[in-house]
Structures are given as C-alpha cells and as structure tokens.
Amino acid sequence: MRRALVPVLTTLLLLLGVPAVHAAPDPAAPAVAKASKRALWFGDSYFVGGGCSPDEFRGMAANASYELGYDPVIRGAGGTGFVAANPEYGIPPYLAQIRQGAFDVGDVDLVVVEGGSNDIGRSLSKIRRNTKRVLLIAKKRFPGTPIIVVGPMQTYGPWSDTDGIRDAMKAVSRKLGLRFVNDQKWTAGHDDWLCSDYVHPTYAGHQQLGHRLAQALAKRGA
Incomplete structure (x- = not known):
C-alpha cells in the first residue's frame, strides 16, 4: 500500500505515485463557497490523489476541508512518506519535500499531516525520528496553529x-502535544470505496472518507 505531494504532483500508483500538474477544480464538481479560513493538508496520495481518483480537489482532504469550512491548500506526493521516496518520479520523502517548499504556503488556520502507509517495511526508529522532525518543523513554521496528525x-x-x-x-504526536487520528481501518468492509487497484479510493470513497476525517478532526479542535 502506498500513496501521494510536491506542489505540482499527484500519483496513479501507491508504489509509483504518478505525478500530475495541480489543476483548477473539476468544473463538473459541486460548487463550494470559498472559505475565509485556510488549512494545509500535507500527505501522500490519500490527500493529493492517485489511481482512479487523481483530482486532489475531489479527494478526502479537500472534502474534509470544505466540510469544516476551510479553503484547502494541499501539498505532498504519492508513493512517499516519512521515510519512503518515490524514485520512479524522483520525488523525495517528506523532509526533503518540506525543504523544497511544501510548507511555504503563507499563514494557515489548521495544519493536517498524514502519512505512513508508504513506509511499510521501513525502520520504525527512522519513521519515528522523521515523524518527529516533520512535526517539529510544522510547529516552528506555524506557531500557534492547530496541528493534527x-x-x-x-x-x-x-x-x-x-x-x-x-x-x-x-x-510522537502525543509527546509533542499534538492530536492524532487513527484512520487505519476506515476502508475495512468497504471495498466498493476503492479503485480497481484496491489501494486508492474512488471519488465516492473519498467523499465518505472525507466526511469521516472531518468528523474526527472536528472532535480534535479543527
């Protein structure tokens, strides 16, 4: 299982996350009133899109953002994680993405950092260490802003x-005083929410997952 950011990238495969240029929202998608608040969503293809659902503006992060009343700013890349890179498309892990400008988005009112699915099989100590580094950077870059993992x-x-x-x-999240959402089993029993690759959600699946994410974030102060 793998996922999808970098400001101009999206993936088609979890392991290979195919990048795509960030485009304007699909004109066929439901119109959403522009929010006065902004939220940064940083993660893999579950946030930036991939597989049969590459449009980030119809993904779970965007859907959750709209439901919570935030204008979404979506960053990250498919097939990457706290340790994992996407070598097929030359996309580095999260820390390098941040060094390349993933967090250079101006002021935001909420930060959501998601990931770990592409880090399966990697060293847990390195995952723990890199997660801490990413979150410390986020706390320093966005002081006083709610950060949820x-x-x-x-x-x-x-x-x-x-x-x-x-x-x-x-x-790591608890140690840094940040709230954590456990979405590990959200698709369990819902194969109909998934693309034929059984990795990425369909757009209908993203709607369901976005609603669950919005509810979970709201309970944690978003």
Whole structure:
C-alpha cells in the first residue's frame, strides 16, 4: 500500500505515485463557497490523489476541508512518506519535500499531516525520528496553529503491516502535544470505496472518507 505531494504532483500508483500538474477544480464538481479560513493538508496520495481518483480537489482532504469550512491548500506526493521516496518520479520523502517548499504556503488556520502507509517495511526508529522532525518543523513554521496528525490508512493486507507505524506516529504526536487520528481501518468492509487497484479510493470513497476525517478532526479542535 502506498500513496501521494510536491506542489505540482499527484500519483496513479501507491508504489509509483504518478505525478500530475495541480489543476483548477473539476468544473463538473459541486460548487463550494470559498472559505475565509485556510488549512494545509500535507500527505501522500490519500490527500493529493492517485489511481482512479487523481483530482486532489475531489479527494478526502479537500472534502474534509470544505466540510469544516476551510479553503484547502494541499501539498505532498504519492508513493512517499516519512521515510519512503518515490524514485520512479524522483520525488523525495517528506523532509526533503518540506525543504523544497511544501510548507511555504503563507499563514494557515489548521495544519493536517498524514502519512505512513508508504513506509511499510521501513525502520520504525527512522519513521519515528522523521515523524518527529516533520512535526517539529510544522510547529516552528506555524506557531500557534492547530496541528493534527493522521496515521496510515490500510486498504489491504494484515493490520500488523501498519500497527507499528501507527503506534510510532501516535506516540510522537502525543509527546509533542499534538492530536492524532487513527484512520487505519476506515476502508475495512468497504471495498466498493476503492479503485480497481484496491489501494486508492474512488471519488465516492473519498467523499465518505472525507466526511469521516472531518468528523474526527472536528472532535480534535479543527
């Protein structure tokens, strides 16, 4: 299982996340009134789009943002994570993406950092260390702004694949005084929410997941 950012990239495959130029929202999508607040959504293809649903403005992050009343600013890249890079498209892990400008978005009223799904099989100590570094950078870059962390969402395979990653991210978040959302099993029993790759959600799936994410974030102060 892998996912999708970098300001101009989106992915088609979890492992290979195919980048795509950020485009204006699909004119066929429902019109959404512009919010007065802005939220930064940083993560993998679950946030920036991928597979059969590459449009980030119709993804779970955007849907959650609209429901919560924020204008979404979406950054990140498919197939990447706290440790994982997407070598097929030359996209580095999160820390390097941030160094390249992923957090250079001006003032925002909410920051949501998501990931870990593409880090399956990587060193848990390195995942823990890099998660801490990403979150410390976010706290310094956006002082006083609510920052909420969203763990790895798993669409197939044994839960043990992501248990350690989830626990590491949760522990780091708590230690830094940040709230954590466990979305690991959100697609369980909902294969109809997934593309034929059984990795990326369909647009209908993104609507369901975006609503769940909005509810979870609202309970955590978003």
